[in-house]
Amino acid sequence: MPITIKDVALRAGVSTTTVSHVLNKTRFVAAKTQEKVYKAADDLHYAPSAVARSLKVKTTKSLGMLVTTTLSPFYAELINYVEKHCYDEGYNLILCNTDGDSEKILSYLRMLSQKRVDGILVMCTEYNDSLSTSLAEKRDLPITVMDWGPTDAYLDRIQDNSAKGAHIATQYLIDQGHTEIAYIGGPLEKIPSQHRLEGFQDAMAQAGLNIRPEWVIESDxxxxxxxxxxxxLMSLExxxxxxxxxxxMMAMGAMSEAQSAGVKIPEQLSIIGYDNISNSAYFSPPLTTVNQPKERLAKLAISTLIERLTNPRQTGKTMMLEPNLVVRSSVAKNDPQ
Incomplete structure (x- = not known):
């Protein structure tokens, strides 16, 4: 049988109310009585029920996080930073890997609300009406959406500014003398894919450069x-x-395929990526890429949730992160013959 607060009270020779006040620090109790309670709890190896305590103090010190995948190095690095900042702030993290499945997303949202987490982080590239409706139903719970999402006034949103990052990447290639530039992107139903394609198109248009339709490829x-x-691309004349x-990650696969076809990078083909995952510095050659400030994103998300817990408000706010270029060795200057 589990040890209860009644067992501690009996052992210490005090009431259950006194034990509760001592363990939860909700009222002054004489030092001698406190000592008796703590000793009884230690002797009995009593562990207070987190659920019962949360009902009293109305907080679980737990946060939930919905994330598209835990396999991607970008998400893995981001989750590591989120967990670190949760721990630093005294919170536990409940991680839910959605695999991009809408049903799993809705199921996890229900589970997290039933577990009485204090707030939820959402970083899912899949956005649809059912998810928007489900988030709206949980509007009494602080929610911070990372990287994408609806514009509903009650949500806090942190955006990575993918369009600007893609513009920076494309402009760097143009500055290096490239005028014939292709784009390989993710599925266009995903918000980041749409924004990165837009940034690429805008930079090309501003430079007065044509985009060959066959050079814009949607993949995963x-x-x-x-x-x-x-x-x-290699199959084209x-x-x-x-x-x-x-x-x-796509850049790694693209480089591998080009090199297998006998193409030298960057001498014959320049490649630039996006995300600045930690391994990108060790690609062959090291990858020039756009940095997403993952630790800043994680820290801002946690601090925003906690701030809203401390000072409840009905309206959300939108924060924008600024991407920056990381120059390595996968892009060379283009000298037209």
Whole structure:
């Protein structure tokens, strides 16, 4: 049988109310009595019920996080930072890997609300009406949406500014003398894919450069997606001199496919990625990429949730992170013959 607060009270020779006040620090209790209670609890190896305590103090010191995948290095690094900042602030993290499945997203949202978490972080690239409705139903719970999402006034949103990051990447290729630039991106139903394609198109248009339709390839955000995209480019009679790839994992696959076809990077083909995952510095050659400030994103998300818990408000706010370029060795200057 589990040890209860009644057992502690009996052992200490005090009432259950006194034990509760001592353990929860909800009222002054004489030092001698406190000592008796603590000793009785230690002797009996009493562990207070987190659920019962949460009902009294109306907080669980737990946060939930919905994330598209835990396999991607970008998400893995981000989750690591989120967990670190949760721990630093005295919170536990309940992580839910949705695998991009709408039903799992809704199921996890119900579970997290039933577990009485204090707030929820949402970082899912899949956005649809059912998810928007489900989030609206939980509007009494602090929710911070990371990287994407609806514009509903009650939500706090942190955006990575993918369109600007893609513009920066494309402009760097243009500044290096490239005019024939291809784009390999993720699925266009995903918000980041849409924004990165828009940033690429805007930079090309501002430079007065044409975009060949066959050089804009929709794939997926994994290594294999990059390989497939590059294979399509390699099969064309007219090839680009540079490629902007929608994330670093795809860039890894694209580089591997190009090199397997005998193409030298960056001498014959320049490649730039997006995300600045930690491994990108160790690609061969090291990848020039756009940095998403993952630790700042994590810290801002946690601090925003906690701030809303401390000072409840009905309206949300939108915060924008600024991407920046990380120059390495995968892009070369293009000298037209």
């Amino acid at each position: 955000f994994e290594c294999e997606g990059g390989k497939i995209g590059m294979r399509k 007219k090839r680009p001199s540079a490629v902007f790839v929608g994330n670093d």
